Amino acid sequence: MRVRLEPRLTDPTLAAYALRAAVGGGLALALSAGLLALSDHPPASVLDALVRGAFGSWPAVQSTLSKAVPIGLCAVGIALASRANLINIGAEGQFFFGAFAATGIGLCLPEDTAHPLAVALVLGAGLLGGAAWAALAAIPRAVLGMSEILTTLMLNYICLLWINYLVRGPWADPLTFSFPYSPPILDAGQLGPVFGAIQGGFPVLLAAVALLAVVDSGTRWGYELRVAGDAPEAARYSGINAAWIVISGLCASGALAGLAGAIEISATTGRLQTGLSPGYGFMGVLVAWLAGGRPLPILLVSILYAGLLNGGFSLQIAHIPGAISTVLQATILICILGAGSLARYRIRIVRSTTA
Amino acid sequence: MNAGFPIPLQVNGATAPLCRLQGVTKSFGKLVANDDVSFSVMPGEVVALLGENGAGKSTAMNVLCGLYLPDAGTVEVDERPMALGSPAASVARGIGMVHQQFKLVPSLTAYENVSLAVDRGRVWQRRRPSDEVRRLMAEVGFDLDMGKPVWRMSLAERQQLEILRVLAQGARILILDEPTSVLSPLESERLFMLVRRIVARGRSVILISHKLSEIRQVASRLVVMRGGRVVFEGSAAGRSSEEIAGLIVGTRSVSLAARPASAPGPERLVVENLRVTGHSGRDSVHDVSFKVRGGELVAVVGVAGNGQAELLDAIGGQKPPSAGRIVASGSRKGRGFAFIPAQHLGVALAPGLSIEDNALLGVHRRKPFSVWLRRREVRRHCGRVQDTFGVVADPDSAIRRLSGGNLQRIVLGRELVGDPDLIVASYPTRGLDIAAAAQIRNALIARAAAGAAVLMASEELEECLAIATRILVMSGGRIVLDRATAQTSLNEIGRFMTAAEAS
Numbered sequence: 001m002r003v004r005l006e007p008r009l010t011d012p013t014l015a016a017y018a019l020r021a022a023v024g025g026g027l028a029l030a031l032s033a034g035l036l037a038l039s040d041h042p043p044a045s046v047l048d049a050l051v052r053g054a055f056g057s058w059p060a061v062q063s064t065l066s067k068a069v070p071i072g073l074c075a076v077g078i079a080l081a082s083r084a085n086l087i088n089i090g091a092e093g094q095f096f097f098g099a100f101a102a103t104g105i106g107l108c109l110p111e112d113t114a115h116p117l118a119v120a121l122v123l124g125a126g127l128l129g130g131a132a133w134a135a136l137a138a139i140p141r142a143v144l145g146m147s148e149i150l151t152t153l154m155l156n157y158i159c160l161l162w163i164n165y166l167v168r169g170p171w172a173d174p175l176t177f178s179f180p181y182s183p184p185i186l187d188a189g190q191l192g193p194v195f196g197a198i199q200g201g202f203p204v205l206l207a208a209v210a211l212l213a214v215v216d217s218g219t220r221w222g223y224e225l226r227v228a229g230d231a232p233e234a235a236r237y238s239g240i241n242a243a244w245i246v247i248s249g250l251c252a253s254g255a256l257a258g259l260a261g262a263i264e265i266s267a268t269t270g271r272l273q274t275g276l277s278p279g280y281g282f283m284g285v286l287v288a289w290l291a292g293g294r295p296l297p298i299l300l301v302s303i304l305y306a307g308l309l310n311g312g313f314s315l316q317i318a319h320i321p322g323a324i325s326t327v328l329q330a331t332i333l334i335c336i337l338g339a340g341s342l343a344r345y346r347i348r349i350v351r352s353t354t355a
Numbered sequence: 356m357n358a359g360f361p362i363p364l365q366v367n368g369a370t371a372p373l374c375r376l377q378g379v380t381k382s383f384g385k386l387v388a389n390d391d392v393s394f395s396v397m398p399g400e401v402v403a404l405l406g407e408n409g410a411g412k413s414t415a416m417n418v419l420c421g422l423y424l425p426d427a428g429t430v431e432v433d434e435r436p437m438a439l440g441s442p443a444a445s446v447a448r449g450i451g452m453v454h455q456q457f458k459l460v461p462s463l464t465a466y467e468n469v470s471l472a473v474d475r476g477r478v479w480q481r482r483r484p485s486d487e488v489r490r491l492m493a494e495v496g497f498d499l500d501m502g503k504p505v506w507r508m509s510l511a512e513r514q515q516l517e518i519l520r521v522l523a524q525g526a527r528i529l530i531l532d533e534p535t536s537v538l539s540p541l542e543s544e545r546l547f548m549l550v551r552r553i554v555a556r557g558r559s560v561i562l563i564s565h566k567l568s569e570i571r572q573v574a575s576r577l578v579v580m581r582g583g584r585v586v587f588e589g590s591a592a593g594r595s596s597e598e599i600a601g602l603i604v605g606t607r608s609v610s611l612a613a614r615p616a617s618a619p620g621p622e623r624l625v626v627e628n629l630r631v632t633g634h635s636g637r638d639s640v641h642d643v644s645f646k647v648r649g650g651e652l653v654a655v656v657g658v659a660g661n662g663q664a665e666l667l668d669a670i671g672g673q674k675p676p677s678a679g680r681i682v683a684s685g686s687r688k689g690r691g692f693a694f695i696p697a698q699h700l701g702v703a704l705a706p707g708l709s710i711e712d713n714a715l716l717g718v719h720r721r722k723p724f725s726v727w728l729r730r731r732e733v734r735r736h737c738g739r740v741q742d743t744f745g746v747v748a749d750p751d752s753a754i755r756r757l758s759g760g761n762l763q764r765i766v767l768g769r770e771l772v773g774d775p776d777l778i779v780a781s782y783p784t785r786g787l788d789i790a791a792a793a794q795i796r797n798a799l800i801a802r803a804a805a806g807a808a809v810l811m812a813s814e815e816l817e818e819c820l821a822i823a824t825r826i827l828v829m830s831g832g833r834i835v836l837d838r839a840t841a842q843t844s845l846n847e848i849g850r851f852m853t854a855a856e857a858s
Binding site for chain 1: 673694696700701702703704705706707708712715716717719720724725726727728729730
């Protein structure tokens with residue numbers, strides 16, 4: 001007797017996806033419980049505190065949905081680029097460059113600018129900033145074929161150092177003494193909350209998710225992204241401009257990350273600071289992968305991820321190391337990705353026919 | 356028919372089959388690819404396995420090779436059951452397959468490739484062929500420079516090497532999957548001589564082919580499959596091509612439309628002093644000039660590797676010419692110019708996308724579509740493409756699940772939508788079964804008769820003589836013969852094809 005994995009010949013159905021998420025999640029839960037028990041924390045109470053911190057009350061839910069905005073926007077961008085087989089690891093850098101551009105506009109505008117105009121200019125600057133930072137990787141990729149995986153990754157570090165320099169040097173706010181903050185942007189450029197205390201960017205996230213679905217199913221550009229990603233030769237055969245696809249795909253991806261940065265400036269902190277993101281751009285990569293790049297799952301998984309982030313904070317308040325939350329994130333990722341790979345195979349048990 | 360009766364077979368005095376499939380059944384989802392398939396192979400015989408695309412030949416062979424685990428049935432080698440679903444077990448019991456895509460490492464030499472397959476357990480490779488390999492080469496009569504790297508070998512040499520590699524692994528049942536589709540007539544002759552010497556010592560060959568003349572030439576027995584079942588098993592002796600074709604397609608009749616009557620219209624394609632540089636830096640197309648008028652169906656023929664494929668790729672815009680001029684009526688991006696490349700998946704079709712997405716490829720910038728792709732219009736367009744040659748499949752399913760014949764039907768259907776004035780088709784019937792090939796030939800004839808200019812490359816001379824109005828023979832990258840079909844013959848074409856080779 002032996003166990004064989006045979007590739008499935010049919011595409012997995014929606015039920016199969018749900019099943020694999022459930023199996024992966026269950027496995028992740030069991031593994032995490034084991035790890036917690038090993039580290040002398042009662043699994044039940046830790047998980048209870050985690051879930052409570054994430055979704056246990058209306059304020060907790062509001063806070064989770066707010067944190068889902070930057071994660072989700074970065075993930076939508078990353079998923080968009082992945083249509084064209086472009087791997088954007090640079091959402092973090094694009095996020096910060098968008099935040100930088102938004103802050104720049106927000107500091108320059110006269111105080112009496114109309115509120116809607118100011119918000120639009122701040123967010124628009126974020127879009128352009130993110131796209132510009134992504135273009136630094138997109139153009140070498142389109143012209144010279146340089147791997148966008150490496151360039152987008154390395155550009156993250158450059159951008160983080162640039163922000164660090166700004167908030168400690170030329171843009172340091174004299175009123176916050178030694179804190180690495182810029183001065184606040186104009187009041188009119190600040191995006192207020194919606195539905196109580198949910199961050200004002202949440203409708204933008206919903207719109208971005210819907211936009212991804214529309215690009216996928218109803219636009220020529222989305223179609224060309226998919227063809228170029230699947231078969232570059234076929235793209236050339238059908239007259240698709242490969243350079244344009246690389247540049248437009250990566251820049252649109254960066255624009256969404258930049259928008260996430262601008263929203264954080266406009267709706268959360270009101271000023272540029274180094275601690276603006278606890279790694280939203282990198283979480284976006286994980287979320288996009290876990291969701292298989294599909295629009296609705298991206299929304300759900302980014303909310304789940306934001307919940308883990310929030311739950312982690314509440315663990316720290318309860319004197320349980322916040323690292324536990326990071327361990328859980330990694331466990332969930334590995335389990336669901338593993339279950340996802342298995343979903344493409346059929347498990348067969350074979351009785352040996354001969355000696 | 357007689358599939359259910361065990362017929363006593365006697366070849367070269369042996370009565371026990373070398374290999375026997377018994378009741379092999381394999382389904383993929385709802386599709387039953389093999390339904391109770393049974394046949395046997397005697398030592399020393401060449402069995403032709405025949406059937407249309409999708410008849411279940413590949414599935415049966417993949418079961419034999421251990422790539423598929425059947426749902427039911429057994430395989431016996433030397434009258435002992437073989438472990439199923441394990442490629443290693445199949446190789447150990449002496450089953451070897453030469454696939455259409457060779458499994459050779461281009462950067463290694465011929466010997467290193469053989470060594471990789473035979474001495475896998477050794478840490479150090481031997482520099483020269485072992486005694487066993489040399490004995491095998493002498494016995495079967497391989498003519499190969501074993502120190503030559505594979506990337507410098509011709510397709511025929513690579514095929515010989517692949518056969519040697521499989522035999523060196525101890526194969527006694529050699530499966531050849533459409534071996535002559537990449538060979539010239541002369542090279543095919545050499546291959547058949549090799550096949551005869553391989554079976555002379557009690558090995559057997561299973562030959563998958565669509566070319567009936569070859570089958571009559573080399574096969575001693577026929578196994579015909581249709582719809583996943585074996586519908587005929589019997590001797591090949593004394594059967595005409597028509598009879599064999601009838602067994603393969605069943606009751607459906609296959610007929611060719613008449614060749615378009617040559618009433619030359621306006622010039623639709625002008626090629627002047629075209630030069631294409633190949634990957635080795637030498638010119639693969641050398642100073643070629645010709646014209647194709649509306650109403651003409653021009654066939655480009657030649658021994659494989661004499662520039663035909665490169666010429667068509669250059670005209671289709673897949674390969675930039677290094678000198679010369681191509682003037683075509685219409686552009687590829689606009690309407691009017693259809694190009695069907697030799698390779699479907701990956702060039703004419705995006706393998707990971709759906710049938711619907713592929714039906715749109717290249718057409719997506721044309722009139723009914725805009726920057727918005729409306730779902731209803733896309734669906735309607737896909738329906739038209741599928742209906743052109745009758746491909747029945749869910750538009751949302753992945754294109755790579757279609758058989759080779761259906762892939763070609765989708766490509767042609769898509770390229771012929773909008774009635775192009777100029778059609779350039781690279782090997783449009785390669786690897787297709789009789790019915791599918793006839794359907795595609797008829798479509799090309801019909802387009803030419805309606806006034807379009809058609810240029811096609813083909814490796815089947817009989818096909819070209821039957822449908823083309825004019826024939827161009829290429830040799831050494833040049834056009835060595837340009838003549839109306841009515842004024843030439845198979846003999847003359849063959850002479851010009853091989854003229855440069857002989858000198």
